[in-house]
């Protein structure tokens with residue numbers, strides 16, 4: 068009997084749906100072999116058979132199950148592997164924790180998670196993901212030093228309420244590319260590889276934030 072799990076896929080086939088990860092963990096615990104099928108958030112034709120538009124979707128033989136909790140229950144009730152819940156009260160407790168997470172934690176985590184998601188999907192998927200967030204790429208001239216660049220990015224982040232910055236830059240006199248990652252005003256950086264022969268020594272930083280960012284102001288501040 069074939070089992071398939073449909074889940075969201077982003078750039079470089081990164082599977083980023085947190086609810087699908089729940090289903091994956093349940094499948095792994097139950098030791099159920101499963102084919103993982105990628106779905107683009109902008110093209111849900113692959114899950115049209117489920118008559119709704121959310122992942123995860125589990126296809127288990129002729130049965131179609133949607134919703135990560137219902138998938139867990141389906142696996143528990145239909146597959147012999149190790150128990151997910153242990154006993155009826157374990158099942159009730161797991162359901163309580165799952166709904167607490169869905170109602171209390173997930174809504175608060177969404178701004179952080181969406182900033183990350185926007186950085187691993189293309190523009191078409193990004194436009195479908197969330198009207199409340201936006202992302203754009205800013206080209207950078209060579210920086211005088213990593214410290215000067217990071218200080219500038221931190222100022223822009225704080226002044227404009229940017230949620231996330233991610234990309235690389237060229238530093239004057241340095242043969243290596245500087246990789247930059249910022250979550251809020253906390254930045255990390257490292258040199259990752261030499262600039263290739265013929266490659267333009269220009270930086271590209273993805274800026275992610277809530278919709279309504281002052282794109283021109285941010286570009287001017289970062290490029291100035």
Ligand SMILES: N[C@@H](CCC(=O)N[C@@H](CS)C(=O)NCC(=O)O)C(=O)O
Nearest residue numbers: 084085086120121122123134135136
């Ligand atoms: N309660 C559902 C939530 C499913 C859900 O919201 N899935 C998201 C991915 S994490 C989704 O399909 N988003 C695509 C969209 O809304 O278009 C579950 O636990 O499976």
